[in-house]
Amino acid sequence: MNKYILSILVENHSGVLSKMAGLFTRRGYNIDSLTVSITDDPSISRTTIVVSGDEQITEQIVKQLNKLIDVIKILELSPQKAVSRELALIKVTLDQNTRSFIIETVNVFKGNIVEMNAKSMIIEVTGDEDKVTAFIELMKPYGIKEVVRTGLAVLQKGTEMY
Amino acid sequence: MKAADAIIKCLEKENVKIVFGYPGVPVGPLYEALRKSDIEHILVRHEQAAGHSASGYARATRSIGVCIATSGPGAINLITGIATAYADSIPMIAITGQVRTDLIGKDVFQEADIIGATDSFTKHSYLVKDAKDIPRIMKEAFYIAKTGRPGPVLIDIPLDIQNTEVEFEYTGEVNIRGYKPTINGHKGQIKKAIEKIKGSKRPLICVGGGVMSANAEKELFEFIEKSKIPMVHTLMGKDGIPSKYKYNIGLIGSHGYKYANKAIAEADVLMLVGTRVADRATGGSKSFGKVADIIHIDVDPAEIGKNLSAHIPVVGDCKKILRDLTDKITEIDTKEWLSEIAAWRKEYAKTRPTNLKVNPQYALELLSEMIEEDAIVTADVGQNQIWTSHYLDMTHDRRFLTSGGLGTMGYSIPASVGCKLAFPDRRVVAVMGDGSFQMSMPELGTIRQNNLKIIFLLFNNSKLGMVNEYQTNVYKNTYGVELNENPDFVKLVEAYGFSGKTVNDNSQLKGALDEAMKSNKTFLIECIVSADESTL
Numbered sequence: 155m156n157k158y159i160l161s162i163l164v165e166n167h168s169g170v171l172s173k174m175a176g177l178f179t180r181r182g183y184n185i186d187s188l189t190v191s192i193t194d195d196p197s198i199s200r201t202t203i204v205v206s207g208d209e210q211i212t213e214q215i216v217k218q219l220n221k222l223i224d225v226i227k228i229l230e231l232s233p234q235k236a237v238s239r240e241l242a243l244i245k246v247t248l249d250q251n252t253r254s255f256i257i258e259t260v261n262v263f264k265g266n267i268v269e270m271n272a273k274s275m276i277i278e279v280t281g282d283e284d285k286v287t288a289f290i291e292l293m294k295p296y297g298i299k300e301v302v303r304t305g306l307a308v309l310q311k312g313t314e315m316y
Numbered sequence: 317m318k319a320a321d322a323i324i325k326c327l328e329k330e331n332v333k334i335v336f337g338y339p340g341v342p343v344g345p346l347y348e349a350l351r352k353s354d355i356e357h358i359l360v361r362h363e364q365a366a367g368h369s370a371s372g373y374a375r376a377t378r379s380i381g382v383c384i385a386t387s388g389p390g391a392i393n394l395i396t397g398i399a400t401a402y403a404d405s406i407p408m409i410a411i412t413g414q415v416r417t418d419l420i421g422k423d424v425f426q427e428a429d430i431i432g433a434t435d436s437f438t439k440h441s442y443l444v445k446d447a448k449d450i451p452r453i454m455k456e457a458f459y460i461a462k463t464g465r466p467g468p469v470l471i472d473i474p475l476d477i478q479n480t481e482v483e484f485e486y487t488g489e490v491n492i493r494g495y496k497p498t499i500n501g502h503k504g505q506i507k508k509a510i511e512k513i514k515g516s517k518r519p520l521i522c523v524g525g526g527v528m529s530a531n532a533e534k535e536l537f538e539f540i541e542k543s544k545i546p547m548v549h550t551l552m553g554k555d556g557i558p559s560k561y562k563y564n565i566g567l568i569g570s571h572g573y574k575y576a577n578k579a580i581a582e583a584d585v586l587m588l589v590g591t592r593v594a595d596r597a598t599g600g601s602k603s604f605g606k607v608a609d610i611i612h613i614d615v616d617p618a619e620i621g622k623n624l625s626a627h628i629p630v631v632g633d634c635k636k637i638l639r640d641l642t643d644k645i646t647e648i649d650t651k652e653w654l655s656e657i658a659a660w661r662k663e664y665a666k667t668r669p670t671n672l673k674v675n676p677q678y679a680l681e682l683l684s685e686m687i688e689e690d691a692i693v694t695a696d697v698g699q700n701q702i703w704t705s706h707y708l709d710m711t712h713d714r715r716f717l718t719s720g721g722l723g724t725m726g727y728s729i730p731a732s733v734g735c736k737l738a739f740p741d742r743r744v745v746a747v748m749g750d751g752s753f754q755m756s757m758p759e760l761g762t763i764r765q766n767n768l769k770i771i772f773l774l775f776n777n778s779k780l781g782m783v784n785e786y787q788t789n790v791y792k793n794t795y796g797v798e799l800n801e802n803p804d805f806v807k808l809v810e811a812y813g814f815s816g817k818t819v820n821d822n823s824q825l826k827g828a829l830d831e832a833m834k835s836n837k838t839f840l841i842e843c844i845v846s847a848d849e850s851t852l
Contacts, residue, residue, distance in 0.1 A: 165494060169431065169443070176435050210621070217618035223440040223460060226494040 157186065158212045159231040159238065159308050162201040165224040166192060173222055174201065183207065183215050187240075187305030198226065202308050231308055238308040242286045243268070244277045247297035256296055263289045274299060319447040320345035320478040323411070324353045326454035329486045332382050334358060334373065334737055336366040338393075340386025342413030342426065345478035358737065358766060361758035363390050365730035367397010368756075371406045372734030375555075375717050376692055378531060380407045380461050381734065387413045388426030391472075392433065396724060398468045399437035403721025404552060405529055407466035409457055410438075414474040417445065430472055439467030447480035452488075459490040464497030465616040466529055497615065501630045501637035509587070509611045509628050510644045516585035516609075518653045519545045522568065524597075525552025525720065526590015526614060532635035533557065536589065539642045544650045545587075546657060548576045550597040551705055552720040553590075559710045565657055570599035571702045571852060575660040580605055582656075587611040588626070590634045592619040594721070613637050670822060674843040676700075676775055678822050680707035683745065683773060686829050689713050691743035692735045696728035696752035699781040699851045704747045706852075726755030729772075733759060736768045743771070743833075750776040750799055760812045763838050771832045772809070772816075772840040777847045778802055785851055809840045816840035 164170045171190055178185055186204040193200050205215060219225050246256060260267060260277050263285065269276040279289045283306060290301060323346060327335070334356045339347045350357055360366045363385040370381030385394045391412040401408045414420065415427045431441045440460050442453045457469040513519055527536055533556045540547060546563045557564055568576045577599065580586065586608035591597065598604040605624065612626035613634050620629040630637055668677040680703055690713035695704035701718055708716060717735065719727040732746035753774050763770060780797040787794040806816035814837050817828045825843070832839035
């Protein structure tokens with residue numbers, strides 16, 4: 155199974171996300187991650203969906219999504235031709251012995267400490283999926299309380315736009 | 317004017333003559349507007365029938381059917397009709413009332429999320445949140461329903477919106493940036509298809525319902541006449557294709573003719589036109605078009621490669637594509653291939669023994685002989701559907717309407733209502749079983765109220781015949797399929813002021829059909845068939 159990144163421009167109406175999500179559910183497609191947000195044009199939202207599957211399944215997903223009237227355009231992005239970023243917030247347990255090690259790791263990963271108290275801190279890390287995953291793995295021994303990941307936001311490289 | 321008046325005005329602008337519906341408080345303003353308009357409203361007896369009647373009307377007239385239901389249960393009852401139309405790509409507008417905007421999401425009386433409930437059965441849907449949007453939404457809805465691959469569009473309108481004052485203007489082009497159906501076939505693909513066909517020795521065309529949706533029968537025949545390539549068809553492809561046409565081999569699929577399936581298996585180039593080659597058409601068979609190079613012509617790109625991978629896909633309107641193909645094709649030498657198929661046809665020809673009660677083959681062949689060439693026949697779902705698909709002789713103007721994709725029982729009666737209202741002067745016959753009759757029996761009231769003259773051909777085996785046969789084959793036992801406490805069907809239709817006759821053997825059939833055809837009211841012919849009568 156391969157990973158495919160679909161960047162989808164949709165009408166910014168209520169109900170569009172539910173139509174897309176419903177399509178995935180009833181046709182048995184799996185979503186690895188999904189992000190939705192408004193674009194520079196307030197009437198358009200961009201949805202980035204990462205799916206796993208074979209080529210044929212992905213082709214069907216794209217075709218079925220294209221049938222939705224509110225879907226304006228779909229671009230299938232290959233990881234090589236795109237820049238992808240994910241943001242994660244990680245709440246890690248602290249004590250006197252671990253604090254400096256954690257801060258050092260955060261610096262190596264160019265993360266930010268966005269909240270800290272005597273017993274825990276919240277770290278913000280941005281990067282591609284692998285970097286975020288690697289950071290979370292490194293934090294595990296210290297004791298992770300909670301993690302939230304945004305899912306991938308992806309744009310095609312180069313001057314081309316759509 | 318009130319938004320409700322604007323909605324009805326939009327329907328008038330779209331040339332809607334008849335709507336099928338069932339009122340309730342949340343469509344109150346709409347009905348008041350309807351009362352003042354020239355549009356005829358047909359009160360059905362169950363919202364599901366409003367959907368089927370609108371869909372029968374749409375297919376018969378090749379225009380758009382319109383149905384209306386109230387909020388909550390009314391809208392939900394409509395779902396089967398919408399889903400049936402969706403599965404057969406029938407253009408339809410479903411208008412539903414919704415509770416007041418400020419009450420949406422509060423689970424108030426007769427509130428249901430009909431948009432959510434029908435998401436997977438509609439081509440598109442709208443919840444009207446601003447009355448100003450009504451003309452645009454109505455225009456888009458009609459455009460979406462009839463263009464590209466046709467299908468049902470639902471418009472959900474809250475009560476308060478219907479009462480809002482709006483300015484009415486119904487002009488302007490429809491421009492939906494996410495919806496631009498492909499019309500012209502790709503020239504390169506058409507060229508490739510022509511080359512492939514020219515090099516073939518055993519070419520075959522498989523016709524689906526899409527040919528009828530595109531109004532492309534004439535173009536199909538022109539292509540066939542010029543190329544001399546034979547054709548087979550799916551269940552949905554039977555409508556509009558004369559059975560005795562010399563290049564028509566007949567119905568394929570799990571319930572098709574053996575020789576037609578054999579032709580598919582042996583063809584070297586298979587040209588699919590307006591068909592998604594669903595499981596029933598392929599019979600789930602791996603040998604379907606196995607040795608053939610497949611050319612797939614369809615307006616819906618998502619159908620290409622979904623059920624069958626195509627070597628040469630051509631996306632677009634098949635009317636246009638068939639024209640382009642006809643321009644470039646030359647006669648193919650198919651004499652040998654045709655005689656081969658003719659030999660299989662002889663070899664596999666099967667006639668039902670006629671000694672058991674009423675023989676369905678005899679009944680349908682007799683019906684075909686007796687009814688007018690332009691009669692419209694609807695068939696229900698079950699054995700009656702397969703019998704009709706095998707034995708109803710399609711002539712040039714005859715129509716055959718059935719629920720092919722979803723296989724919805726109870727379709728034939730309300731669909732026949734839609735057909736009769738569309739064409740009051742044409743003969744309309746509904747073929748059904750005792751099971752399916754009882755599923756849409758309430759519509760006898762609609763037929764009575766509108767003085768419609770329809771012939772019911774009811775095959776009564778006091779069983780759900782098709783399921784009975786399946787259970788017998790698979791489980792060697794049957795359960796839950798007996799209808800042995802059936803009502804007296806003739807008395808039942810007499811209660812509505814219609815006539816009827818029970819026919820126990822073949823010899824009585826001609827007389828009964830004669831009487832039915834001469835009758836000035838709806839007439840039921842109840843054919844008693846043996847429970848052993850098989851589907852195929």
